[in-house]
Amino acid sequence: MAQGNVAHIEFASSNLAASRRFYERIFGWHFEEAPGMEEYLMFATPNGQGGGFDAGPRSSGPSATGPILHIEVDDIDATLARVSEMGGKTLVPRTKISDEHGHFALFLDNVGNRLGLWSPR
Numbered sequence: 001m002a003q004g005n006v007a008h009i010e011f012a013s014s015n016l017a018a019s020r021r022f023y024e025r026i027f028g029w030h031f032e033e034a035p036g037m038e039e040y041l042m043f044a045t046p047n048g049q050g051g052g053f054d055a056g057p058r059s060s061g062p063s064a065t066g067p068i069l070h071i072e073v074d075d076i077d078a079t080l081a082r083v084s085e086m087g088g089k090t091l092v093p094r095t096k097i098s099d100e101h102g103h104f105a106l107f108l109d110n111v112g113n114r115l116g117l118w119s120p121r
Helices: 016-027 076-085
Strands: 006-012 030-033 040-044 050-054 068-072 089-098 102-108 114-119
Touching: 006 114, 016 030, 016 040, 016 050, 076 089, 076 102, 076 114
Parallel strands: 006 050, 068 114
Antiparallel strands: 006 068, 030 040, 040 050, 089 102, 102 114
16 A cells, blocks of 8 residues: 555536546546445546546535545544644544445545545555
8 A cells, every 4th residue: 555645536426427428538537337336436547546426415516626635544543633633624534435445534634625535444
């Protein structure tokens, strides 16, 4: 595992099919449906960077405020503790995505930027 690498980029979507068509046709992204995640669509860019489009209830919906960048970490709980110590705030605690896709959390940094954490464990 590569501590600190960008692990996942997440976009909100109100229409997964439309998002898929848009990014496939303009950028050549490859899409894959994740079993058990009907309101989520995974993508990979031509160079292999991955991410997803979320149309589920946890999504804040499409907006001009931007996607969520997920940073890969070894230990989400320990990282959230450090975020808090440095003036940040946990928005969503460590949450299981699935056995295959690991766990995530969301936080605000010390100046109010929303980011995510991801770990396979």
